[in-house]
Amino acid sequence: MLQKNNFLIIGIALSLVLFSCDKKRVFDEYQEIDGSWHKNQKVTFSFEQNDTITDYSMFVNIRNNNSYPFNNLFLIVSMLQPDGVTKVDTLEYLMAKEDGSLLGDGFSDVKESKLWYKEKAKFPKIGKYTIDIQQAVRETGKVSGMEQLGGISEVGFRIEKAE
Template sequence: MSRNNRFLIFGFALAVLFVSCDKKRIFDEYMEIDGSWHKKQKVTFAFEQKDTVQEYNMFVNIRNNDEYPYNNLFLIVSMLQPDGVTKVDTLEYQMANPDGSLMGEGFSDVKESKLWYKENAKFPKAGKYVVTVQQAVRETGKVPGVEQLQGVSEVGFRIEKTN
């Protein structure tokens, strides 16, 4: 067996291992932000949900780097349900430690933060759901929001089974 074939087989086996270890995942998608997240830019995720009995945990995932200038992050998250009802939440997350170092997972200057959105939640109706995420960061003492939020490279949305 050639070296290239062994490498391909190893890579495939590794990919299968990672996918099979994530049995709780129902939905997991990311959208790229072009280095600066404008306050009017909404990141949108759409998914079909059939199960109205099982409880789920939902997360907003943020990938950011050392250019992220704040200790916290404010988000407006909206969920449009199949019956036309929209639920809106304004959420705050801690993004940096007291010493200023970024929180989150990762070995490089890019950190990934898995931020709680809903815990043990049930979907009230079967059908298509649309989730939008918008940054709402404000500087201390200022009313207008930060026009361009630096340091965010990707925004994701994840749904997991609770058991």
């Protein structure tokens, strides 16, 4: 009986730790990439926002593996606001060290990178926002982008209340 109570107490404590660690999360979703990310494929996230006063931090989350062929990642991120205005950013992120080992968190060959998109930003309007994320990686010396970008398994978008 004592052993069952210990497991129950440990289970409850672990649950509290896992759920309380993410109090800042407002939105957090992922979409799978089917083997490789085509240059015209947009990953889309939509959410309702009712707060125009609080500061928020926004992130693009990337899960990639050892077959990712580059040290960096270029993305085009578009945010469609409720009033029809679209804001577009072209972003560059470092994805690997000089020796080629992947940056990010994870114990296996899959790493997760939490990449800054907006820091301490306010949403200007109440309503539905749509985020489109598209890869824009190019090989050195080539004008056209990579038709297929391998090594990325999922793309996510996260919003947190800013500290």
